[in-house]
Structures are given as C-alpha cells and as structure tokens.
Amino acid sequence: MEEVIRLEGVKKYYEVRSGLLGSKILKALDGVTLSIRKKETVAVVGESGCGKSTLGRVSLRLLDVTDGRVFFKGQDISMMREEELRAKSFRKKMQIIFQDPYSSLNPFMRIGDIVAEPLEIHGYRREEIREAVYRALEDVKLVPPEEFVNRYPHELSGGQRQRVNIARALVLGPEYIVADEPVSMIDASSRAEILLLLKSIRDSREMGVLYITHDIATARYVSERVAVMYLGEIAETGLTTSVLKTPIHPYTILLLNSVPEPDPANRRRRRPVIKGEPPSPLNPPSGCKFHTRCPVAIERCRIEKPALTEYLPGHFVACHRAEEIMRGALSVT
Amino acid sequence: MSGALAVEDLRVYYRTDRGAVRAVDGVSFSLARGESLAVVGESGSGKSTLGLTLIRALPANASVVSGRVYIEGEETLSLSLTDFRRRYSWRVISMVFQGAMNSLNPVLKVGDQIAEPLIYNGETPRDEARRRAMEMIELVGLPREFYYRYPHELSGGMRQRIVIAMSLVMNPKILILDEPTSALDVTIQAQIINLVKELIERFSLSVIFITHDLALASDIADRIMVMYGGQIVELGSAERVLGEATKHPYTEKLLASIPRLRGETIPEFIPGRPPDLASPPPGCRFHPRCPYVFDRCVKEEPPLFKVGEGHVAKCWLHGE
Ligand SMILES: Nc1ncnc2c1ncn2[C@@H]1O[C@H](COP(=O)(O)OP(=O)(O)OP(=O)(O)O)[C@@H](O)[C@H]1O
Numbered sequence: 001m002e003e004v005i006r007l008e009g010v011k012k013y014y015e016v017r018s019g020l021l022g023s024k025i026l027k028a029l030d031g032v033t034l035s036i037r038k039k040e041t042v043a044v045v046g047e048s049g050c051g052k053s054t055l056g057r058v059s060l061r062l063l064d065v066t067d068g069r070v071f072f073k074g075q076d077i078s079m080m081r082e083e084e085l086r087a088k089s090f091r092k093k094m095q096i097i098f099q100d101p102y103s104s105l106n107p108f109m110r111i112g113d114i115v116a117e118p119l120e121i122h123g124y125r126r127e128e129i130r131e132a133v134y135r136a137l138e139d140v141k142l143v144p145p146e147e148f149v150n151r152y153p154h155e156l157s158g159g160q161r162q163r164v165n166i167a168r169a170l171v172l173g174p175e176y177i178v179a180d181e182p183v184s185m186i187d188a189s190s191r192a193e194i195l196l197l198l199k200s201i202r203d204s205r206e207m208g209v210l211y212i213t214h215d216i217a218t219a220r221y222v223s224e225r226v227a228v229m230y231l232g233e234i235a236e237t238g239l240t241t242s243v244l245k246t247p248i249h250p251y252t253i254l255l256l257n258s259v260p261e262p263d264p265a266n267r268r269r270r271r272p273v274i275k276g277e278p279p280s281p282l283n284p285p286s287g288c289k290f291h292t293r294c295p296v297a298i299e300r301c302r303i304e305k306p307a308l309t310e311y312l313p314g315h316f317v318a319c320h321r322a323e324e325i326m327r328g329a330l331s332v333t
Numbered sequence: 334m335s336g337a338l339a340v341e342d343l344r345v346y347y348r349t350d351r352g353a354v355r356a357v358d359g360v361s362f363s364l365a366r367g368e369s370l371a372v373v374g375e376s377g378s379g380k381s382t383l384g385l386t387l388i389r390a391l392p393a394n395a396s397v398v399s400g401r402v403y404i405e406g407e408e409t410l411s412l413s414l415t416d417f418r419r420r421y422s423w424r425v426i427s428m429v430f431q432g433a434m435n436s437l438n439p440v441l442k443v444g445d446q447i448a449e450p451l452i453y454n455g456e457t458p459r460d461e462a463r464r465r466a467m468e469m470i471e472l473v474g475l476p477r478e479f480y481y482r483y484p485h486e487l488s489g490g491m492r493q494r495i496v497i498a499m500s501l502v503m504n505p506k507i508l509i510l511d512e513p514t515s516a517l518d519v520t521i522q523a524q525i526i527n528l529v530k531e532l533i534e535r536f537s538l539s540v541i542f543i544t545h546d547l548a549l550a551s552d553i554a555d556r557i558m559v560m561y562g563g564q565i566v567e568l569g570s571a572e573r574v575l576g577e578a579t580k581h582p583y584t585e586k587l588l589a590s591i592p593r594l595r596g597e598t599i600p601e602f603i604p605g606r607p608p609d610l611a612s613p614p615p616g617c618r619f620h621p622r623c624p625y626v627f628d629r630c631v632k633e634e635p636p637l638f639k640v641g642e643g644h645v646a647k648c649w650l651h652g653e
C-alpha cells in the first residue's frame with residue numbers, strides 16, 4: 001500500500017528560558033523515523049512529555065522541523081511554504097482530532113455548522129457542503145444526520161461530541177489523520193465505540209492514521225504498528241502484535257506491566273514498576289536515555305547511545321541488552 | 334471485622350435551575366474495619382457526592398434529603414458541623430479529593446500545607462507539626478527537604494504523594510481516595526497504587542477507593558460497589574464482581590469495555606449515555622442502555638436482589 005506519511009530523522013528542538021538569563025535547548029523530538037501507509041494505523045505510545053503530540057504536529061507541518069524531513073505522499077513538505085501547502089491541497093488532506101471533546105466545540109454553534117465550517121473556509125458550494133456534512137455524520141454514526149445537524153454540543157454526550165470532532169476532520173476528505181488521545185477524556189464505556197469507528201472509517205476512506213495514546217492496551221485494537229517513545233526518541237517499534245507479544249526494550253516491558261487488568265488477585269501482589277519519573281528533557285541522560293530508570297542497565301548504557309536495530313522481522317529496538325533479553329538470558333521484571 | 338462505617342438510605346440532591354439533581358439516591362452499604370471498598374462508576378454516577386457527604390464537605394447547593402451515616406457506631410449526619418469537624422475530620426475520617434493534586438495552594442510550601450490540619454484541628458505546636466509533616470513526606474516516599482518546596486516545583490506524581498501525606502497526617506482510621514491516579518501516567522499510577530497498598534497495611538486503614546476504572550479497583554478492593562445514576566447497582570466481593578458470577582448487566586458491559594493486553598476479545602461499548610439525574614428514566618435507570626431490557630424494567634424500579642453470598646444486584650433478571 002501507498003505510503004502517506006514518512007518522517008526521516010525528524011528533530012524538533014525548543015529554546016526555553018532557564019533561570020534568569022540563560023536559555024537551554026529542549027529536544028522534544030530527537031531523530032524520529034516513521035512511516036504510515038494508506039489504511040494503516042500507527043500507534044505512538046509513551047509517558048507524558050515524551051514527544052507524542054509534537055510528533056503528530058510536526059507530521060502535519062503544524063510545527064516546523066528543526067532537522068530531518070517530512071514527506072506527504074512522497075513529496076517533501078518539511079520546508080514547504082504555507083501557500084504551497086494550500087495550493088497543493090495538502091492542508092485539506094491532513095487533519096487532526098484533538099483530545100478534549102468538551103472545549104474543542106464552539107458551544108454556540110449547531111453541530112451541522114461546526115462540521116461544515118472547514119468546508120466553508122475552503123470555499124465549497126452549499127450543495128457540496130450539505131452532502132459532505134451528511135456523509136461525515138453518517139460515517140461517525142450520528143444518524144440520522146438531519147436529527148443531529150440542528151443540535152448544540154451540550155445536548156450530546158462526550159462520546160457523541162468526539163464523533164462530531166471526527167466528522168469535522170473528515171469533511172475535507174483527508175488521506176492522513178492524527179488522532180491525539182481521542183478517547184482519553186471520554187467514559188470508558190464509550191471508548192471502544194470511538195476507536196472501532198475510527199478504524200472502520202480509516203478503511204472505508206483509505207486513510208493513514210497516527211494514533212497517539214497513553215494507553216498501550218488500546219493500541220492493540222486499532223493499530224497495525226506501534227512506536228514506543230521515550231524522551232523524544234523511539235525505543236521500540238514494530239508490528240503491534242509482535243511488540244505486545246514479544247516486547248524487548250526494558251521500557252516497553254515495564255510499561256506493559258504497569259497496565260492494570262481487572263483481576264482480583266492483583267490486590268495481593270505489588271506491581272512491578274518503573275522507578276522514578278522521566279528525567280527532564282532539558283537535561284536528558286547520556287547514552288541510552290532510559291538508563292537512569294532501567295533495571296538492567298550496564299556501564300555501556302551510560303556512555304553509548306544504542307541504535308534502533310531490527311531484532312525480529314520489522315521489529316526494531318534501541319537497547320544494548322536487547323539480544324540477551326530476546327534470548328531469555330536476561331529478565332527485566 | 335466490625336463496622337468502621339455504615340450508610341443507610343442516603344439521598345443527596347443538588348438544587349439547580351433544572352430542578353433537583355438526584356446525585357445520590359437511596360444508597361446503603363457498610364464498610365468493615367480494615368476493609369477496602371472500591372466505588373466504581375462512570376462520570377456523574379454520584380461517587381464524589383457520596384464521598385463528600387461522608388466527610389460533611391458538600392457544596393452549599395447540596396442537601397441531604399434522607400439517610401444516616403454511622404462512623405464507628407455513631408450517627409454523624411445529625412452532629413453539628415463544628416462538632417463533626419472537631420471530632421471526626423482528619424482524625425477519624427479523611428479524604429483525598431478528586432483533582433486535589435492540582436488544587437494545592439500555589440503560594441504555600443507543601444510541607445506547611447501538610448502541617449496545617451495539625452495546627453488548626455489538632456492544636457499541635459508548630460515545630461511539632463513540622464516534624465510530623467516531614468515524617469509524612471518521608472512515609473510517602475519523598476525526601477524530607479520537599480517540605481520546603483512549592484507545588485509548581487513538583488511533578489504530578491509527587492503532588493499526589495503530598496496530598497496523600499496530608500490526608501494521613503492526623504492518623505485517620507477511614508480514608509476516602511477519590512480518583513487518586515486518574516490524571517497520571519500508568520507508570521506513575523502503578524507507583525502510587527503500590528504506595529497506597531503499603532499505607533493501607535501499615536495503618537490498618539479502612540478505605541473507600543473511588544474510581545471509574547474497574548481494572549484499577551481490582552488492585553485495592555476487597556469488595557466492589559458499582560454505581561449507576563446515583564444508585565448502587567451491584568455490590569459484592571472483588572472475586573465475584575470481576576469473576577464469572579452472574580452480575581448486573583451494567584457491570585458486565587463495563588467489564589467488557591476494558592481493553593486487554595492479552596486474549597482475543599474485542600472491547601465492547603455501551604450505547605447511549607448515563608441518565609440525566611434531574612429527570613432519571615422510570616423503572617431501572619439502566620434500562621435505556623440495557624441489552625436485556627424487558628417490560629418490567631421500564632415500569633418498575635428493581636430492588637437489590639441477592640445473587641450470591643454477600644453479593645447483590647439491582648436488576649429484574651435476578652428477581653422473582
Ligand atoms: N512550545 C513549546 N516550547 C517548549 N517546550 C515545549 C513546547 N511544546 C512542547 N514542549 C516540550 O516538549 C516535550 C514534548 O511535549 P509533547 O507535548 O509532545 O509531549 P506528549 O508526549 O504529547 O505529552 P502528553 O502525553 O502530556 O500530551 C515536553 O517536554 C514539552 O514540555
């Protein structure tokens with residue numbers, strides 16, 4: 001299948017004030033390579049602050065890259081000017097769905113107008129607008145659409161509002177969508193509905209999706225591939241089935257162990273945890289950035305940065321001890 | 334185990350311009366000494382309102398319409414607020430409020446915030462209170478020097494530890510934790526849960542653990558109480574509520590909605606939305622979303638039926 005998005009060695013640095021006078025470089029993304037094909041979802045998981053949203057925004061060129069390249073359908077857009085992005089219709093073809101279904105919808109606008117807005121901005125005709133809005137509402141199962149177009153956001157549940165957000169992202173016929181924590185603020189009982197919906201729309205509209213999440217368990221149901229990030233870098237990436245079944249990077253293994261499952265036996269055991277918190281990205285550790293929290297770190301980890309290396313087919317890991325872990329010669333938990 | 338807490342027929346309504354919001358509507362349960370009870374339910378099911386009622390901290394537009402709350406045998410809703418605060422707040426029962434880690438006072442050192450209840454409620458001398466606060470800070474796994482830090486200098490996980498330290502500073506016997514980890518990463522959540530477990534054991538606390546997450550509840554709970562639309566729909570041991578035992582359709586669907594790391598099942602969802610508590614549906618409040626709904630559910634409200642040893646469910650499927 002055709003590649004929709006490709007990032008090559010993407011870096012995004014911020015200059016942030018530190019102390020009274022000085023400034024420091026914050027490496028939000030530090031050399032990320034990733035691609036997404038049509039009808040494919042790649043999940044990006046990791047702790048707060050590891051760079052997930054930055055990755056999403058850079059891939060949409062909502063943020064400029066510091067270094068590296070971003071390709072949309074084979075064309076380098078990393079330096080493309082805004083007018084050109086628009087003239088080539090790239091802006092329409094790349095959309096984002098935000099986390100918060102409550103504040104992201106204008107409370108004074110009707111659902112129909114909210115969904116129509118992007119089309120109006122792009123100067124579509126009335127009939128076209130009506131048709132695209134109805135189709136999008138049908139796609140997100142806000143049916144019958146004529147019943148929803150006249151409602152206001154407060155009349156909808158969190159899950160329904162998030163579906164309005166998705167419809168709004170769909171009206172311009174995108175080929176690439178970034179879904180940034182699309183279900184983290186809605187009730188557990190509606191999450192699966194939204195995620196499964198996103199997946200089926202992705203297939204019917206043949207889109208590529210970047211699914212950003214804290215919740216690695218949901219990645220399983222919606223993504224073909226997953227990238228686990230730590231402090232602006234990819235620690236492990238591969239087919240979702242492979243990474244979840246055979247996690248190799250100590251961080252991934254421990255992250256998976258932190259996910260609660262409903263088992264009454266849990267209360268008699270302590271959970272294996274990752275000690276401490278992610279270090280400040282202003283002052284990242286040398287070598288492997290995970291070494292300060294890694295239970296199996298060795299001297300080499302402090303000094304030398306491990307390269308992302310293929311250990312299983314299509315399954316890459318950046319860890320000096322990956323080979324031992326994979327062989328079962330070393331236990332992380 | 335004898336009773337730490339007992340609640341009888343509690344009803345708490347909010348006055349709003351849309352009429353009375355029946356946030357807690359006929360809730361009865363008890364908590365044994367040393368027991369941990371998880372209160373689980375979706376947003377708006379009345380979990381926080383229940384907790385706030387128990388510690389007499391409801392907002393001004395709420396009123397307790399009916400009910401009794403017994404703490405260690407004494408009815409406490411009929412006590413004057415001053416009396417309750419003097420005798421129960423912090424020292425017998427305390428609560429980690431939902432979102433408390435984000436509402437610490439930004440201009441006060443966190444240590445002073447921990448020491449505050451000791452000084453004002455316990456009439457403890459200042460340096461004694463400071464010493465005690467430092468002990469608490471250590472107890473929750475932070476260095477003593479954190480006494481002098483301000484909230485913005487701490488991460489979310491650290492602030493949550495501070496808030497927990499605060500709740501325990503006067504050695505309460507009953508602790509209510511309202512969503513203590515919901516804003517945190519799973520990695521930090523796991524650390525906080527381990528800490529909470531340790532503290533429960535160490536101080537033989539009786540605990541009410543409020544969460545929307547059944548999986549997380551299983552980390553702490555001896556028993557699980559599932560709330561829906563201001564009412565208890567199921568109450569039983571963690572083994573029964575999470576296991577194969579017959580259960581309330583809502584609990585069943587809620588369990589099925591949890592994404593799993595292993596196994597073949599695809600998570601399900603519950604269509605529709607939770608009831609509007611200003612005008613809840615007649616009959617069983619879950620009936621508009623229930624896959625098993627039949628005539629009776631629409632017309633008549635089911636009582637809590639016994640479905641097993643110490644296990645009840647509010648559903649006509651389990652009735653006569
Ligand atoms: N405009 C900015 N200026 C300076 N630093 C920034 C800026 N935007 C993001 N950062 C920093 O970049 C890092 C990555 O942030 P990002 O928002 O991408 O993380 P995230 O993985 O999406 O986190 P979360 O899970 O909390 O949403 C963080 O350390 C953040 O503080």
Ligand SMILES: Nc1ncnc2c1ncn2[C@@H]1O[C@H](COP(=O)(O)OP(=O)(O)OP(=O)(O)O)[C@@H](O)[C@H]1O
Nearest residue numbers: 347349354356375376377378379380381382392610
């Ligand atoms: N101060 C208030 N005034 C009016 N209504 C309120 C007030 N506080 C809560 N409510 C309403 O009471 C009901 C129960 O709310 P409560 O906060 O107890 O639910 P909850 O289960 O804790 O939800 P969440 O999981 O979102 O914290 C909801 O319908 C809510 O909108």
Ligand code: SF4
Nearest residue numbers: 288291294301319320
């Ligand atoms: S490289 Fe070293 S420190 Fe990094 S994850 Fe592997 S073992 Fe741990």
Ligand SMILES: [Mg+2]
Nearest residue numbers: 052053054180
């Ligand atoms: Mg983010």
Ligand SMILES: [Mg+2]
Nearest residue numbers: 380381382431
């Ligand atoms: Mg609450």
